Amino acid sequence: MTNKELADTFLLIAHLLEIKGEVVYKTLAYRKASENLTNLGRDVNVIWQEGGQKGLLEIPGVGKAIAEKIDELLSTGQMSFLEKLKKEVPEELASLLSIPDLGPKKIAMFYKELGIKSIDELKAAALEGKLRDLPGMGAKSEAKILTGIEALGRRSGRLPLGTVWPFAQELLESLRKVKGVKRAEVAGSLRRMRASIGDIDILVSSTDPEQVIKAFTEAPNVARVTGSGTVKSGVEFHNGMRGQIWVHAPARFGTALQYATGSKEHNVRLREMALDLGLSLSDQSFLKEDESEILCATEEEVYQLLGMDWVPPEIREDRGEIQLALQKKLPKLIEVKQIKAELHSHTTWSDGQLSIREMAEAAIAHGYKVLAVTDHSAAIGILNGLTPEKVLEQRKEIEQVRKALGDQLTLLHGVEVEVRADGTLDLPDEVLASLDIVVASIHQSMRQPRAQITERMLAAIHHPHVDIIGHPTNRKLPDREGADLDMDAVLKAAAETDTALEINANPARLDLDDVQARRAIEMGIKLSINTDAHHSDHMDFLFYGVATARRGWVTPKDVINTWTAKQLKDWLAS
16 A cells, blocks of 8 residues: 555544544544655655564654554555444545535434435435435525535645645755756746646756656655656655656756746747747757757746746746736746745634744744734634733733843734624724734635625725734635635725735635735735744745745735834834
């Protein structure tokens, strides 16, 4: 079994235990084991062969009980615990958990009351009105399930950028150590930093392609080779991802990288431009009419030959970038180093994992000049969510940390206040007025009809104390679609009220997305790129938020996080 197959087995166990109603810590243990097996850099079969059960215990998140189950699976191809569990909870029920907003308790009820085991059976029951009379259900809940099933059908099977990017960087690091490799870069949608990724495309510049391909296809993290040649090879990794590698001579690397990066629409336009110059552009070179070649070792040479500026990969989508590159008028896109403030973070006062002091020190270590502590208000059921009384208590600690840090960091006292289902905010106006910054977000009642949830959002935008709208649609990648907002109305209101909209840098969100971000800046709306950090490590997510902003053509002047502390305070005060 591959690592991915083992991981899927333990995830199935977690799902079935959840539906069965097992205690949370047990389901979490199996889910954690699944995650660690997915991300394991080595073939678990090799670990098992070398060290048996004892060796398996060295895998993070694998204790004695799980090691025994892995050993049984690898030895016999079966697991008695899982077979017994399947008799109690039909395996097919796990697929129902993929339906947005459908939890294990309702799945168990549908099975017990109506014998429903599959998505098709659930859809048929909902269409026939059989769910609405069950306990805790109703016509709206029934319609919500049908909406979730429809959303499930729209999923692409692509993986989130934040899952693929770190793994791809490990591949590049390994390939760059291979003798003869001059350059190794990701290409395709990964280099263009799309929110979701299919396969990993890698371009390598080397004079010894055979050695590079051998290193790639025989790496410890490769489960199987899907295709092998002298220039290109494909593999499936133990974590289930797929990758392709192309190896080109250094003199041809520029055209190869440009071609493999895409997008298809961008490349078509470049080829048309080449033809107008009497040239044929391919991944190998520019070919003249007399069959002689013009080689390009760098991408800059490719674009220069076409009479245009080099185009950043993130905006190669044929959305106007080619015309501006020809005019030498491409915008200077925002960069990570230009971000000076984190304006959305959480501490142990709500669901964060570090104290205010620890988060402040982490912000300083990450180069920030400003940190806003914006713990959740109490409405969404977060442990220790802020009530009016707790806001006052927290302020005392904020003041203590301010004194301790001096001028190293400007520490703002804020809140991420919940926008309730009726559009009101979860804290009184006098409390919000006393804070330095207010981020308003929607986390609950996500499936309200478009008109209703849009009015709810508009109420928050028009509230005089709201400064930033956090992750506006509240989508979660790859499984949860965002709220069905009328974005035209939302953007118009943000422009009218000078309310900033957030690009949430958590790779599970990236919300606003790139298209909405571009529309926002065209309307003069301010953006705020935040990591929504719940731990110091989360501040590293900034990279993904900036990448999304770059895809939206965002420049430093569009983002309030690039401002000085004084500029921020002046804007907040206004």
